[in-house]
Amino acid sequence: MLDTLGSSLKDALKKLAGKSVVDRAAVEELVRDLQRALIQADVNVKMVLRLSQSIKTRSLEEEPPKGMGVREHVLRIVYQELVSLMGASAPVDLSTQVILMAGLQGSGKTTTTAKCARFFQRKGLRVGVICADTFRPGALDQLTTLCRRINIPCYGEKDQTDAVVIVKNGLADLHQVEVILIDTQGRHALEEHLIAEIIEIARISNPTHRWLVIDAALGQQASDQARGFHEAIGIDGVIITKMDGTAKGGGALSAVTETKSGIVFIGNGETIEDLERFDPSSFISRLLGMGDLKLLVERAEEVISPEEVDVNAILRGRFTLRDMYKQLEALNKMGPLRQLMGMLPLGGMEIPQEAADVTSTKMARYKVIMDSMTAAELDDPAVIGGSRIQRIARGAGATPEEVKELLKYHRMMQQTLKGMRGNKFNLQRLMKRFGRIQ
């Protein structure tokens, strides 16, 4: 039952394969199958109709880029439209902050609160949790038990019936921690007194973020509910839970659109460790029941614009850690650095041996370390001093020496690339060749 949709989409795509002229009937069939796949994944029906209309129009009207087959052309449009629908994944910063969790009854708020606490703890931050659920029997026991497992302070008051008072006291009690997460009782948009309560909690705690926790199985109800929460407290991130089941999470996608926010995390299991950052491409693949969509699109894009593969970033004057992160990803795809450099007609320019020798495992370590950096640090590595190095190392489970080594590598790359900038033409040719090799 599960895979029939994915395979009928694949069949529809097959009909477009090898064609050089866009075939109206085939596109229409594809769009119909796409509609069914998205509706079955619980994406809001009206959204699906809008989306499929624009996919159809674009597929029929836009000229496929030179060298790109019709199938890849349509596929790319489908992918682009879906990506734009779900927006960028909501950022998670590692600064001092208060996060308010909200959501329907049983959506997974308490479990997710503990999971998020664990996430920030791993990043090396001091974390505390407040139990503002005064309604559900056993709520405080549940959260206390989970927090004890990871050694995180949990503030709650057993006999207090006013959640707002608990939050006020909890914020005072936890003033020394860097990240405070507030778990709230389940509620839905029609429960006016509970909506009023969470508005009051938001007013008192002035949270940095208000995250809506949504069960992956939630159906067409998702848009309305999300709107209710958004109007009340301004949702700026969505967490989809229970993705370890078979639900596709289309409801959560509707919630993202409704709140104009992004997806922060995915919950995929009952234990505290079962939390992932959101990855749009794997989410789309799951929505459509097709495993290889991103890969297909990437291959298609490599054919049309190999010179776009990060050359611009390389050639830009300012080379931040963020650029380096992107590059590590790109280079990882293209193969070892030494091989890349070996093909460059560099006109006698020397590449430092250490730079060429960076292995892919090392690159992976570097990426982990950079994941523990704040936005400011990624943009301007100069701000990273001794204490920041300590914090970054703690968060990434690395040694301070490794962090320093990464910073040194960055400086080295910066130097090397400065020297390369004169060779734009050759570099582009090189990239084109990569496009063809792959």
Add this chain to the structure above:
Amino acid sequence: MFDSFKQKLKNVQEKLGTSIQTAFTSPPPAEASLPPQKAEKRSESPRFVDKVKTLVRDRELILTAKDIDDPLTELELVLLENDVALPTTDAIISAMRKDLLGKHRSIGSSIENLVEDTLRSALLGVLGSGLDVVSFIRSREKPVKILFTGVNGTGKTTSIAKVAHYLKKQGYSVVIASGDTYRAGALEQLATHAQRVGIKVIQHQQGGDPSAVIFDAIQYATAHTTDVVLADTAGRFHNRANLMSQLEKIRRVMKPDLVIYVDEAVAGNDAVIRADEFHRLVGTDAVMLTKADMDMKGGAAISITHTIGKPIVFLGTGQGYEDLRPFSPTALVKELLGEAVP
């Protein structure tokens, strides 16, 4: 409840009515333009044909695909927007198409009825007949053992407290087995509920064997001539083989008279997949839908019963112990078709 679903169904009904009216007043198309479905139609839906026969009067009405395609497409959207799962929607639409297409002898004044009857029979065909838990309990040897199953967070524990409260009001004695030994705070949650509704709970410690707890509760019931044993279980996903086989073991040890599968009325298409798997792996006798107070769309009720062919017994309509409604398919369909004020 159901208000928007109801309104939209009504709109579609009217449109279908108009289309049929138009077809009725325009001259009958040539025989050749009749869709091929015509021949196979009669054998497959005798019920509808019977109904139409009773309405026969003078003129002939021929409906073609063209007449009903638009309104049926609209109906399809209405169903989908109200969380009726895609396969179920397909089934309803094709049943209606079959019922309406081809050659009917009919009369002008019966068009409203024609549409409504078709829709009603399609919905009732999907919803099946209900089950009254109280008469079920009355008819069985005591203690009557009821097992609650379902995925995480759907409302099993709360529902058990509500059902216990409901049965107590009907004069039955009840004991609850605290079979969720996994989830943090589960023991405290159920103990509090039970204490509030004045029901005995049997519990072991966190991490214990759920079968053993349930077994103890049955022993307790036998020793104290308690009428009903309600067994809670930890929520689990149908794609976790080890957890499902644990549940299957629980069922073997307990030998329940009734397995009630609990899901949320607000669940989307996954509702049919998991209902199907639970039914296949551990068996389901009846279904309870919770959170119907969240402006439920009603679709999950239709799709789950359509998929596993088991009756819905209760709706959960809030977090209070009184928020429980025995479910009747005819009442739902009546309400959806705007025939009764709830």
